[in-house]
Amino acid sequence: MSYFRPHLDAMKGYQPGEQPQDGQYIKLNTNENPYSPSSLVIETLVNGINHHRLSLYPSPLCDELREKVSDVYGYPPDWILIGNGSDELLNIVFRAFLGKGDRVFYPYPTYTLYRTLAIFQEADYHEVPFNADHSLPESFITETARLKVVCNPNSPTGTFLSTDTIEFLLKNSSCPVAIDEAYVDFAYENALPLLQRYRHLMVLRTFSKSFSLAGMRIGILFAHPEVVQGLTKLKDSYNVSWFSQKAAVAALQDVHHMRENAERIKQTRKKFSEAMEGLGYEVLPSQANFVMVKKPGVNLESVYQYLKQQKILIRFFLEWPDSLRISIGTESDMHTLVQVLKKNQKDIMNHV
Amino acid sequence: MSYFRPHLDAMKGYQPGEQPQDGQYIKLNTNENPYSPSSLVIETLVNGINHHRLSLYPSPLCDELREKVSDVYGYPPDWILIGNGSDELLNIVFRAFLGKGDRVFYPYPTYTLYRTLAIFQEADYHEVPFNADHSLPESFITETARLKVVCNPNSPTGTFLSTDTIEFLLKNSSCPVAIDEAYVDFAYENALPLLQRYRHLMVLRTFSKSFSLAGMRIGILFAHPEVVQGLTKLKDSYNVSWFSQKAAVAALQDVHHMRENAERIKQTRKKFSEAMEGLGYEVLPSQANFVMVKKPGVNLESVYQYLKQQKILIRFFLEWPDSLRISIGTESDMHTLVQVLKKNQKDIMNHV
Numbered sequence: 001m002s003y004f005r006p007h008l009d010a011m012k013g014y015q016p017g018e019q020p021q022d023g024q025y026i027k028l029n030t031n032e033n034p035y036s037p038s039s040l041v042i043e044t045l046v047n048g049i050n051h052h053r054l055s056l057y058p059s060p061l062c063d064e065l066r067e068k069v070s071d072v073y074g075y076p077p078d079w080i081l082i083g084n085g086s087d088e089l090l091n092i093v094f095r096a097f098l099g100k101g102d103r104v105f106y107p108y109p110t111y112t113l114y115r116t117l118a119i120f121q122e123a124d125y126h127e128v129p130f131n132a133d134h135s136l137p138e139s140f141i142t143e144t145a146r147l148k149v150v151c152n153p154n155s156p157t158g159t160f161l162s163t164d165t166i167e168f169l170l171k172n173s174s175c176p177v178a179i180d181e182a183y184v185d186f187a188y189e190n191a192l193p194l195l196q197r198y199r200h201l202m203v204l205r206t207f208s209k210s211f212s213l214a215g216m217r218i219g220i221l222f223a224h225p226e227v228v229q230g231l232t233k234l235k236d237s238y239n240v241s242w243f244s245q246k247a248a249v250a251a252l253q254d255v256h257h258m259r260e261n262a263e264r265i266k267q268t269r270k271k272f273s274e275a276m277e278g279l280g281y282e283v284l285p286s287q288a289n290f291v292m293v294k295k296p297g298v299n300l301e302s303v304y305q306y307l308k309q310q311k312i313l314i315r316f317f318l319e320w321p322d323s324l325r326i327s328i329g330t331e332s333d334m335h336t337l338v339q340v341l342k343k344n345q346k347d348i349m350n351h352v
Numbered sequence: 353m354s355y356f357r358p359h360l361d362a363m364k365g366y367q368p369g370e371q372p373q374d375g376q377y378i379k380l381n382t383n384e385n386p387y388s389p390s391s392l393v394i395e396t397l398v399n400g401i402n403h404h405r406l407s408l409y410p411s412p413l414c415d416e417l418r419e420k421v422s423d424v425y426g427y428p429p430d431w432i433l434i435g436n437g438s439d440e441l442l443n444i445v446f447r448a449f450l451g452k453g454d455r456v457f458y459p460y461p462t463y464t465l466y467r468t469l470a471i472f473q474e475a476d477y478h479e480v481p482f483n484a485d486h487s488l489p490e491s492f493i494t495e496t497a498r499l500k501v502v503c504n505p506n507s508p509t510g511t512f513l514s515t516d517t518i519e520f521l522l523k524n525s526s527c528p529v530a531i532d533e534a535y536v537d538f539a540y541e542n543a544l545p546l547l548q549r550y551r552h553l554m555v556l557r558t559f560s561k562s563f564s565l566a567g568m569r570i571g572i573l574f575a576h577p578e579v580v581q582g583l584t585k586l587k588d589s590y591n592v593s594w595f596s597q598k599a600a601v602a603a604l605q606d607v608h609h610m611r612e613n614a615e616r617i618k619q620t621r622k623k624f625s626e627a628m629e630g631l632g633y634e635v636l637p638s639q640a641n642f643v644m645v646k647k648p649g650v651n652l653e654s655v656y657q658y659l660k661q662q663k664i665l666i667r668f669f670l671e672w673p674d675s676l677r678i679s680i681g682t683e684s685d686m687h688t689l690v691q692v693l694k695k696n697q698k699d700i701m702n703h704v
Contacts, residue, residue, distance in 0.1 A: 013585030036403030215594035233365030
């Protein structure tokens with residue numbers, strides 16, 4: 001006999017990507033940044049370590065960090081909620097708005113965590129397929145719901161919806177709309193400017209991608225103060241460690257460093273996309289720090305396995321077996337990957 | 353119009369203790385440890401900071417840390433779940449077992465977060481008053497429920513239930529029973545040895561108190577593997593930062609340091625309790641790193657306010673206005689506090 005709530009017993013948990021801790025892989029499976037965070041971050045942490053900071057509770061609402069976020073992004077501190085990664089913020093958003101049977105919509109394919117979070121809430125989740133050109137389906141815009149979530153740029157596809165499209169969605173939706181902008185620093189537009197005009201908009205960001213701080217677990221949610229206030233009730237009191245707060249403050253003191261790295265990654269993305277097209281893959285147009293490549297109808301698990309043997313980790317999803325998601329590493333990482341794939345194709349040819 | 357679920361709109365959030373970040377107070381309000389963590393922790397963090405560790409995701413299940421916990425506490429790694437503080441683990445426990453209308457029991461007064469977590473779940477929460485001698489009421493033991501939670505040593509009272517009592521509770525309860533042992537390193541017994549025999553027991557620990565690592569946010573839950581597995585579904589994939597994992601591993605490499613500090617605090621607790629009795633307070637028998645002092649029927653908010661003016665922070669709960677909860681700091685902190693209180697009493701006498 002299980003003590004768990006039946007809907008939890010019946011589900012599988014979310015399956016995160018592999019995180020080998022031995023550093024032996026070229027790691028292109030979970031969209032981490034191949035470049036260092038600002039050296040200011042490391043200086044700040046090294047200088048900040050003292051027993052007092054370790055033994056005392058951190059600021060519950062991350063006051064200093066919210067001030068700094070406010071300086072950089074232009075919204076006041078009470079429009080800002082800091083999370084233990086944006087995963088925690090998503091978790092809070094789903095719990096805040098969705099009860100049993102409540103309708104949540106998101107376009108599909110997307111970040112599979114949304115489904116997991118919806119199932120936790122026993123919500124009625126609707127996965128609306130993107131149009132063939134990766135645009136937003138009309139039914140997604142017009143359906144009534146308790147919550148709509150859009151990952152933009154989208155994972156795992158890397159495709160992007162213009163700010164005009166997001167605004168059109170906001171105008172036509174009466175429920176809260178969460179735009180998960182984890183990858184937006186690698187795109188050309190973002191939804192933050194819309195926030196002033198739309199009280200039902202939430203914009204989520206993370207320090208795990210463009211800021212090279214996945215190990216520190218820091219996410220930001222922007223929304224109108226009454227929304228932030230309601231969401232705050234649901235977060236653990238001390239959800240972000242003192243170190244992570246300090247690391248994020250330091251990273252924001254050197255936004256320039258993040259933007260330079262994002263620029264490099266965009267250039268590598270372009271080159272890598274062309275190389276993969278050269279190898280016969282369909283490459284989805286990406287505005288993220290990864291690309292999805294595809295051979296329609298072909299199961300690509302063997303390519304994933306082969307690369308893993310060669311100590312290159314990329315992401316294969318059972319749900320989309322004819323596609324692979326590949327994070328953009330350094331120029332050299334991507335060159336190695338392309339060479340290994342070329343060799344693999346030759347080997348296969350020789351076998352035939 | 354609010355978008356939030358109605359029961360969330362209707363509630364207040366949990367109110368954490370004040371966390372001034374300027375270091376100007378003798379801080380005796382949130383049961384932090386006045387002593388440093390092991391110097392190994394600081395060494396490990398300083399040596400471990402490099403960009404690679406910052407930019408990569410941490411181990412989702414804290415593998416190295418679970419191995420270390422296993423070495424120290426004697427249960428295998430799959431009996432162990434690591435959380436972003438034990439608050440996250442409590443949150444997960446409530447979400448795992450409680451849906452709308454499900455009965456949860458905890459003795460009262462206790463950690464007020466339990467009520468908040470129950471309300472999140474729309475659970476039917478029952479706060480069963482402790483007996484006058486701080487023992488567990490019989491109805492608490494015999495009532496059927498979906499979850500029972502006992503904070504032991506209890507906060508805010510500091511009182512303790514023997515392992516025999518906990519075992520009696522387990523024998524007479526068919527639902528999951530969570531024993532929140534945040535303060536147990538300051539007591540003389542603990543419930544971990546019972547775990548082998550009771551599949552419905554969960555034991556929660558934290559690094560925030562005895563290990564002097566409140567700033568790092570690390571909690572441990574021990575339970576049978578099938579319970580750990582079910583709870584794991586509900587946690588965020590990367591819930592503990594790389595730094596916090598490393599800090600906890602290092603702290604466990606030097607458990608002796610923690611035990612010495614706990615011993616010092618127990619000695620100070622004894623002395624301080626006697627001094628407070630000398631000042632006319634009722635002092636509840638504490639096995640935690642704090643004591644609750646009481647003047648039955650007298651509102652003690654003015655004492656709290658007076659101490660705050662004198663740059664000493666203690667905890668006043670609106671819910672129990674004739675009591676104060678005072679964390680055990682250093683000998684010198686407690687001496688200062690007693691002197692200030694003596695002076696205050698004289699001032700009041702002079703006014704009369």
